[in-house]
Amino acid sequence: MRRADFLSGTLLALLGLVMVVWVIPAETFSGDEGEIAPAFVPSVTMIVIGVLGALLVLARLPVLMRYLGGLAGTLDAQPFDRVSLKVIFITGAGLFAALAVFAGFGYIAMGIATVIAFSLYLGRTNWVALAVVAALVPVGTYFVVLHALRVAMP
Amino acid sequence: MIETILAGFVDAVAPINLMIIAAGVLLGIIVGAIPGLNAPMAIAIAVPLTFYMSPLGALAFLLGVNKGGSFGGSISGILMNTPGSPEAAATAIDGYPLAQKGKPLKAMKMALYASVVGDTFSDIVLILVAAPLAILALKMGPVEICALVIFAFTMIAGLVGKSVIKGLIAAAAGVFFSTIGTDPTLASPRLTFGFIDLQSGIPLMAIGIGMLALSEVILQIEQKLRGGIDVAILKAADVKADRGVSWLEFRGCLRSIARSAVIGTLIGALPGLGATIAGFLGYGAAKRASSTPEEFGKGKLEGVAAAEAANSAVVGANLIPLLSLGIPGNVSAALLVGAFIIHGVTPGPWMFEEHGQLVYGMFAAMLIANVMNLIIGHFGLRGFVHVLRVPKPIILPVLVLLCLTGAYLNDQSFLAVGLMIAFALLGYVMRKLEFSFVTFIIGFVLGPMLELSLSQAYIIMQADITRLVNYPIAFSIVILTVVAVGRFAMRRREGEAPAG
Numbered sequence: 001m002r003r004a005d006f007l008s009g010t011l012l013a014l015l016g017l018v019m020v021v022w023v024i025p026a027e028t029f030s031g032d033e034g035e036i037a038p039a040f041v042p043s044v045t046m047i048v049i050g051v052l053g054a055l056l057v058l059a060r061l062p063v064l065m066r067y068l069g070g071l072a073g074t075l076d077a078q079p080f081d082r083v084s085l086k087v088i089f090i091t092g093a094g095l096f097a098a099l100a101v102f103a104g105f106g107y108i109a110m111g112i113a114t115v116i117a118f119s120l121y122l123g124r125t126n127w128v129a130l131a132v133v134a135a136l137v138p139v140g141t142y143f144v145v146l147h148a149l150r151v152a153m154p
Numbered sequence: 155m156i157e158t159i160l161a162g163f164v165d166a167v168a169p170i171n172l173m174i175i176a177a178g179v180l181l182g183i184i185v186g187a188i189p190g191l192n193a194p195m196a197i198a199i200a201v202p203l204t205f206y207m208s209p210l211g212a213l214a215f216l217l218g219v220n221k222g223g224s225f226g227g228s229i230s231g232i233l234m235n236t237p238g239s240p241e242a243a244a245t246a247i248d249g250y251p252l253a254q255k256g257k258p259l260k261a262m263k264m265a266l267y268a269s270v271v272g273d274t275f276s277d278i279v280l281i282l283v284a285a286p287l288a289i290l291a292l293k294m295g296p297v298e299i300c301a302l303v304i305f306a307f308t309m310i311a312g313l314v315g316k317s318v319i320k321g322l323i324a325a326a327a328g329v330f331f332s333t334i335g336t337d338p339t340l341a342s343p344r345l346t347f348g349f350i351d352l353q354s355g356i357p358l359m360a361i362g363i364g365m366l367a368l369s370e371v372i373l374q375i376e377q378k379l380r381g382g383i384d385v386a387i388l389k390a391a392d393v394k395a396d397r398g399v400s401w402l403e404f405r406g407c408l409r410s411i412a413r414s415a416v417i418g419t420l421i422g423a424l425p426g427l428g429a430t431i432a433g434f435l436g437y438g439a440a441k442r443a444s445s446t447p448e449e450f451g452k453g454k455l456e457g458v459a460a461a462e463a464a465n466s467a468v469v470g471a472n473l474i475p476l477l478s479l480g481i482p483g484n485v486s487a488a489l490l491v492g493a494f495i496i497h498g499v500t501p502g503p504w505m506f507e508e509h510g511q512l513v514y515g516m517f518a519a520m521l522i523a524n525v526m527n528l529i530i531g532h533f534g535l536r537g538f539v540h541v542l543r544v545p546k547p548i549i550l551p552v553l554v555l556l557c558l559t560g561a562y563l564n565d566q567s568f569l570a571v572g573l574m575i576a577f578a579l580l581g582y583v584m585r586k587l588e589f590s591f592v593t594f595i596i597g598f599v600l601g602p603m604l605e606l607s608l609s610q611a612y613i614i615m616q617a618d619i620t621r622l623v624n625y626p627i628a629f630s631i632v633i634l635t636v637v638a639v640g641r642f643a644m645r646r647r648e649g650e651a652p653a654g
Contacts, residue, residue: 005320008587012323029342036609038337038344041601045330052323059319079586087376088579095368095575098558103568111555118551122378129548137552141559149206151563 002060004079009056016050019043094118107153111138155510162514165210166522174211175519178218179526183534185219186226186242187541188549189234193223195370197489198362199556201496202563209497209512214519216493220486221273221523224429224466225531228265229538232458233258241429241465244437248450248457255453259397259535264455265462266531267404268411270524272463275415276422276470277520280477283423284513287478288503294627296610301631303604306425306481308635311593312642324589328597329604331356338606351569358492359564360573361598365591366485368557368574369581371550378546399455407459410440414460418467423474425483425596429465436464470520476501477513480603485592488599 020043028039080088094117102110115134124130145151165171178200185196196219204212227242232249245265252261294302311321335355337344346352414436421432440460441450450457473490475483480502482488494501505513561574581591615621622629 004587005317008589024345027345027347028337029340029344035339036605036612038340038342041605041608042330042333042345045326045333048326049323049330052319052326056317056319056323079588083380084376084586087372087379088582091372091375092575092579095554095558095578096572098554099568099571099575102558102562102571107559107562110558114555114558115551118375118554119547122375122547122550124545124547133548133552137555141555145559145563149203149563151206151566153559153562 002063005056006060006064009053009060012053013050013057014053016046016048016053019046020050090121094121102154107142108138111141114138158510159514162511162516163518165511165515166214166518171208171211171214171519172522172526174207174215175218175523176526176530178215179222179523179530180534182219182222182224183226183229183527183531183538184222184541186223187229187538188544189230189542191370191553192227193220194486194489195367196223197486198359198366199553199560201362201489201492202359202560204493205496205563209499209509210515210519212493212497213490213512213516214523216490217516217520218523218526220469221466221520221527222530224273224469225266225269225462225527226538228269228458228462229262229535230542232261232265233539233542241433241468242462243430244433244461244465245458247437247461248452248454251451251453252455252458257397257453260399260455261458262535263399263532264403264407264458266528266535267399268407268414268459268463269466270528270531271411272415272418272465272467273469273527274521274524275412276419276467277517277524278470279419279423280470280473280520281517284474284477285506287474288506291479291503295614295625296607297614297622297625297628298631300604300607300611301625301628301635302479303481303600303607305631305635305638306475306600307593307597307604308638308642309425310596311590312638316588318639318642320587320589321593324584324591324593325597328594328599329601331361332598332601333605338602339609349569351567356573356598357564357570358489358495358599360561360570361577361595362489362492363557363560364574364577365581365584365595366489367560368554368578369585369591371553371557372578372582373585374546374550378550403455407456410436410443410456410460411463413439413443414462414464415467418464419471421464422468422471422483425475425481429468429484432468433461433465437461477505478503482596482599485595488595491599 024039024042024046028037028042030037030039094114098110098114098117101113112134115137116130119130119134142153145153181196181200182193185191186193197216200216200219204215207215224241228245228249231242231246232253235246235250249261249265252258307322307325311325312318332355334345334352336342336353343353414432417436417439418429418432421435422429437450437457437460440456441447444450444456446454468484469486472483472487475481476487476490480500482491482501491501499505499509499512557574557578558571561571562568564570584591584594622632
């Protein structure tokens with residue numbers, strides 16, 4: 001995790017800086033004297049994140065330096081390999097696509113599409129079971145929500 | 155006072171509430187039994203559904219889920235050596251060898267009985283301790299509350315996860331996201347980037363469902379794509395004595411159960427320490443006190459009882475800091491804050507005065523949920539085993555759909571669904587990088603309390619931090635916080651294993 005900590009610490013330190021210098025002042029009103037300004041707590045939390053991110057980098061730096069200098073044998077494995085990156089992008093795209101179908105075509109269409117798409121993605125090949133689940137769960141949930149909770153979903 | 159308590163108890167035994175509690179317990183056991191799923195995840199998805207229930211019904215349902223989930227986790231731990239929830243890991247140490255010997259029903263029944271005893275003990279402690287602590291808490295002013303919240307952050311950041319620095323970063327990020335919306339001083343939009351829907355802030359349920367439930371589903375998808383291992387489910391023996399727990403066997407474990415119940419209750423009452431560490435501490439204490447420690451790990455019934463009583467005793471006790479101080483001690487308590495807020499109740503010491511009937515109704519519901527857990531668990535045990543046979547490619551897509559539904563139901567907005575998906579991806583990345591999502595969620599829940607108390611303290615102390623010495627309680631808490639940070643940093647440097 002040391003290499004990942006080094007990278008995430010660097011990113012967090014930069015994020016803290018960008019947020020404190022540009023984003024927070026642009027997105028908050030300045031307060032009156034004698035009371036805490038609206039920007040105070042967001043700025044303090046971002047300063048804390050930036051400083052702790054820098055500390056994380058400093059804490060992992062000696063090991064990395066030893067590795068680069070050839071004194072330490074190997075670094076630990078990267079937490080994100082090809083499979084996890086694939087999971088992030090495909091699952092993320094699938095979820096946002098589900099949201100688009102939900103907004104455009106309604107809950108039942110989204111439900112059927114989501115169950116079928118994710119089941120196939122996970123390797124489900126029993127079509128009968130898949131069809132039953134894909135039909136029953138979204139329709140059942142829709143009617144439970146409609147009649148028991150009295151919420152009409154799109 | 156007595157009338158309030160009685161009225162609360164009468165509310166809890168109303169037929170509709172009894173049915174709601176039973177449904178919650180049943181859902182909790184089923185979800186807890188599925189490897190990788192746990193009670194907090196079920197609570198996160200269920201909170202939006204409770205919007206349409208009465209306040210007591212909603213809380214009783216969620217508490218039932220929590221209690222059922224606590225026991226449910228042990229089922230897959232015992233049958234598959236794959237704990238349904240992390241806290242059942244200690245239960246599996248002796249539970250799985252017992253199942254291998256053909257005694258899975260005996261192990262599961264002992265887990266159930268120990269779980270109910272431990273849970274009931276901690277509920278009784280909660281009932282006895284929360285109100286007096288709340289009276290003390292009401293005497294605290296903004297300066298003390300501010301110091302206490304910062305102390306709670308430090309404890310949670312230090313005890314959850316592997317790194318204090320990462321824990322504090324996660325807590326600070328949680329507080330940051332809680333500031334998005336409308337600022338409490340000037341009521342002006344803050345960090346909303348022009349989105350009008352964001353002016354009421356990020357819904358807690360978008361974060362809860364996203365980071366807790368959907369990000370776990372994404373992790374399970376990854377595991378499945380890597381060719382996750384299918385584990386065989388062990389079957390019960392034909393011998394009748396191996397299918398149940400005799401009174402003699404239960405009595406033999408009573409001392410360990412009692413010891414573990416005390417350990418679990420103490421652990422649960424402290425913010426940051428969770429059921430997982432309680433389970434292992436209870437198990438370790440039973441092993442040390444045993445005259446035959448060498449039998450532990452090889453299928454000793456006492457090991458199952460000790461671990462399960464300890465991890466279940468956390469469930470009631472973790473409401474002590476929430477009800478007496480308004481500080482959620484763990485992620486389940488943080489999600490319950492969402493349920494309280496949905497019903498217009500702000501959790502904290504003033505609840506006993508403003509919503510006494512609801513609080514005592516909730517206490518009664520907790521005790522009833524334990525009885526339900528015993529009954530449903532006992533008679534449904536064979537049925538719950540079948541839940542483990544449902545393939546992941548069916549369960550996971552259904553869970554994805556339920557997460558999308560829960561996020562939409564919260565305030566019927568697509569923005570909430572989009573935010574939930576974004577937080578699920580953030581939660582996945584945080585889990586991979588070992589940043590604690592638990593600390594993040596608690597930071598998000600405590601953020602508004604921190605900001606309010608900080609702004610009040612700022613005015614009271616006239617922006618002069620040296621005036622802190624005039625507030626001995628707050629000053630002592632600040633000193634404790636500094637000492638705690640130092641201790642955590644030293645411990646990590648010495649390479650000790652982190653707790654929780």
